[in-house]
Amino acid sequence: MCDYSLDFVASRPAKVGDKLVTTRFPNSLTRGFAAIGEPNVAVCLLPGTEVAFENEVKYEPSMKHGNFGKKLAQFRQINIGRPMVHHDALEFPDGETVLLTRLCEGQHATVLQLPASPRPVKAAEEQKCDSFVR
Numbered sequence: 001m002c003d004y005s006l007d008f009v010a011s012r013p014a015k016v017g018d019k020l021v022t023t024r025f026p027n028s029l030t031r032g033f034a035a036i037g038e039p040n041v042a043v044c045l046l047p048g049t050e051v052a053f054e055n056e057v058k059y060e061p062s063m064k065h066g067n068f069g070k071k072l073a074q075f076r077q078i079n080i081g082r083p084m085v086h087h088d089a090l091e092f093p094d095g096e097t098v099l100l101t102r103l104c105e106g107q108h109a110t111v112l113q114l115p116a117s118p119r120p121v122k123a124a125e126e127q128k129c130d131s132f133v134r
Contacts, residue, residue, distance in 0.1 A: 002044040002088070006030055011042040014049055018111040022103045031101045032088065033109070045075040045088075048115030054108040057090070059098050070094075072112075 002011050009025045012035075020033040020043055033043045045051070053071045073090035078097060080087060088100040 002032065002042050006032060006042045009042045010040060011044050014043050014045045014111050014114065016111055016114055018043060020051070020109045020111065022100075022105055022107040022109070024105055029101075030086070031103055031105060033100070036108075045111070046115050047075060047077050049075040049111060050113040051075065051090070051109045052112050054110075057092075057098075058104040058107060059102045060104060061102070070096075 002009075006025060006028060009028060014020075014033075019036040021036055021039075022031055023034045023039060024031050025034070025042060026040060033045065034041055035043050051073055053073070056069050056071060057073065070092045073092050076089045076091045076097065077087040078089045078099075079085055086099050086101050089097050090100060090103075091097045
């Protein structure tokens with residue numbers, strides 16, 4: 001998913017193996033992921049998507065730059081009940097969470113894994129029924 005503030009930015013869903021870069025999009029104050037070679041297209045991640053950064057993640061906690069010393073993260077959406085605030089975030093293995101819009105620009109990451117999608121109940125029931133017909 002892409003944050004509400006990217007509603008007017010071209011976007012596409014993430015794919016396994018996508019090479020991403022953190023960027024600030026034109027006509028937006030929001031930072032997010034773009035694919036290498038597609039700087040004006042937001043790459044939208046689903047909650048649970050795993051990404052690996054090329055180097056330690058750097059972010060802006062306030063007026064100074066900081067980093068987590070971490071390279072792996074899962075995409076999450078936080079503060080869902082609060083409209084008109086940023087929801088897109090990364091959660092690191094130790095539970096630390098940082099909003100995507102706080103990431104410093106120009107960091108490279110790769111999509112490692114998309115979240116598993118549950119099988120539709122109807123399809124599971126049909127498969128169960130088919131297994132009895134022999």
